[in-house]
Structures are given as C-alpha cells and as structure tokens.
Amino acid sequence: MAKSDAVVATTAQTVQAAPAKAAAAKAQAADPVIGLGAGFDFDKLMGWAQTQGLKLLAALAILLIGLWIAKRLSRALERVMTRANMEVTLRGFLRNIAYAVMVVVVAVAALQALGVPTTSVLAVLGAAGLAIGLALKDSLSNIASGVMLIVLRPFRAGDYVQAAGVEGTVEQIRVFQTRLRTIDNRVIVLPNSLITTAVIVNFTANPKRRIDLTVGVGYDDDLKVAKDTLLALAGAHPKVLKDPAPEVLVTALAESSVNLELRAWAKTGDLVHTKSDLVEAIRNDLIGKGLNIPYPQRDLHVYHHDADGRPIGEVLTKAVADDGDVAAAGAKPKS
Numbered sequence: 001m002a003k004s005d006a007v008v009a010t011t012a013q014t015v016q017a018a019p020a021k022a023a024a025a026k027a028q029a030a031d032p033v034i035g036l037g038a039g040f041d042f043d044k045l046m047g048w049a050q051t052q053g054l055k056l057l058a059a060l061a062i063l064l065i066g067l068w069i070a071k072r073l074s075r076a077l078e079r080v081m082t083r084a085n086m087e088v089t090l091r092g093f094l095r096n097i098a099y100a101v102m103v104v105v106v107a108v109a110a111l112q113a114l115g116v117p118t119t120s121v122l123a124v125l126g127a128a129g130l131a132i133g134l135a136l137k138d139s140l141s142n143i144a145s146g147v148m149l150i151v152l153r154p155f156r157a158g159d160y161v162q163a164a165g166v167e168g169t170v171e172q173i174r175v176f177q178t179r180l181r182t183i184d185n186r187v188i189v190l191p192n193s194l195i196t197t198a199v200i201v202n203f204t205a206n207p208k209r210r211i212d213l214t215v216g217v218g219y220d221d222d223l224k225v226a227k228d229t230l231l232a233l234a235g236a237h238p239k240v241l242k243d244p245a246p247e248v249l250v251t252a253l254a255e256s257s258v259n260l261e262l263r264a265w266a267k268t269g270d271l272v273h274t275k276s277d278l279v280e281a282i283r284n285d286l287i288g289k290g291l292n293i294p295y296p297q298r299d300l301h302v303y304h305h306d307a308d309g310r311p312i313g314e315v316l317t318k319a320v321a322d323d324g325d326v327a328a329a330g331a332k333p334k335s
Helices: 002-030 042-083 088-114 118-135 137-152 192-196 223-236 268-288 312-330
Strands: 160-163 166-173 177-181 187-191 200-202 208-217 247-253 258-267
Touching: 042 088, 088 118, 137 166, 137 177, 137 192, 160 177, 166 187, 177 192, 187 192, 208 223, 208 268, 223 247, 223 258, 223 268, 258 268
Parallel strands: none
Antiparallel strands: 160 166, 160 200, 166 177, 177 187, 208 258, 247 258
16 A cells, blocks of 8 residues: 555656646747756757847848948939939939938848848838828928929029019029029028919020010001001110011000000010110100100099089179179160
C-alpha cells in the first residue's frame, strides 16, 4: 500500500508541473533571450540577432539610398524643366512635390523591410490627413487654387491684370497668395481661392492692343472730312502701328451727334500715352477745322402763375393794356 501511495503522489506532482513546463517552453521558443540558465540556446539567439540585424541594415540602406536617389531625381527634374523654359515658381513647386512623393515611397519601403505592417500605418496617416484636411479646408482651397494658377498660368509675374475686382501688376505668385502692386504703388495680397473663382483679365498677355475712341460730330458736319481727319491723326502718331491699319466707322446716330469710332493699334506698353495723345489731338483738330463736337444742352423755361392759375405774364400784359386804355379815355382832344 505504501508503494502505491508513493506512485500516486509522484503522478500527481508530474501532472501539476506539466502546465508550468509547457508555458516555460513556449516562452523560450518565442523569445530565445529568456532563460539564460540551463535552458539558454545560444544558436537561436545568434540566429535571431542576425535576422533582426539584417532587417535593420536593409531598412537603413533603403532609407539612405532612397533619399539620395530622390534628391538626385528632383534636381534632374528641375534641370529638365529649366531647359523647357518653365517658370521659376512652377519649377520649384513641381520639384518639391516630386521630392515629397519620393520620400514617402522610400519611407514605406524601409518600414516594409523592417517588418513593420505598413497597412495600419497608412490607415493612420490617412485618417490624420482627413482630420487635418477638414480643419484646414480654407487653406487647402488656397493651395489647390495656387496649384491651378501655377500650372494653368493665366498670368505671370510682371503682367498687369484685373483679378477679384482688383487691378495691378503681378509681383509674385505663391502657393497660398498672389501679390499685386497697383498703379499708385499699393501692395495687395489676394488669397488664391478668390482669384480662381472670379473673372481674370490680363491686359498685357498680348504684345499689342487696340485703342477704341468714340467721337461725336454734329449732324450738319461733313462726315468725310471728320473721318479723314481722324485717320490722318492716327496715321501721323509715331506709336500707332501701321499693321493693322487704323480705321474709322460710323457707329450710331445719337440724340445730338453722329458717333464715329476710331480704331487704332499700339504696343501694349504704349497704349495709355498713345490714347491720351490721340484724344487731345482729335479735340484740337476737329475744332480747328470748324467741326462741331456736340455736348448735351438744356433750355429751361420758367412759368409763374397768379393765384387764379393764370400766368403772371398774361396778367401783367393785360394790366399794361388796361392802363393804356384808361389814359387814352381820360385825355382831352386837342383843339
């Protein structure tokens, strides 16, 4: 009986210790660094260190080489755009965008080489990007508009434009804002989103522009003389272009004048002063040749009425007539 009790006790101890041994063996298999005592496996430790070390070296190499290649490629892209005569602002913007995209690709590749699951990382970055985008939607709208202005190029630095109801010379086009300088030397900074949602008028996009001057002459004036005078003035001006040639058209029979329109072409930079010279010369020559330049006139007739509604003029006239009749009746005939 004693031997049987001893066997039963030993079996019970073995059964109770089995789960603990199994857990220890599983932990050692999962991490060979655990158990530096009798159960330490140096070969497994070296194998794990080699595997992780190779992954770390591979990730570091991908990161360093990738950044170097990204920098070289961005510079090469800028040289290509310079040879293509792209605008400076557009070159810098595209270079920065290309470099940022390549850096993101290199970082993802390095994380994959290190064994990090990139799917969850990209999901987190996407959620963070969405939150930031909602918080900065106005700024992102300006960025998108700036990209459109830089890529589509409705105007360039140095152009005189009308944008969002404001006129001025474009000094700088940035990703967020565009800087204008007015004729009276004021600086106006416009958000790009306002520019792209409004009408843009570029006054200096073309090398030459047409001057349209409307001139009114009297109905009794000779139209041929007036037309010849306008053509002679335009042809004699040194800054009026010969091609296209100036022309004069009869545009309207107005209330008090016959309207003629002088159309002459000039270089964009000479437009303002040429137009001023022509207006002054037209005024002087038409008057000098006896032609009329009609302007609105009004005749004012004032009527005063008596208490009974009769015009005062009628009352005064009748009073004068009555006084004359009385004087004539009281006069004695001459002998």
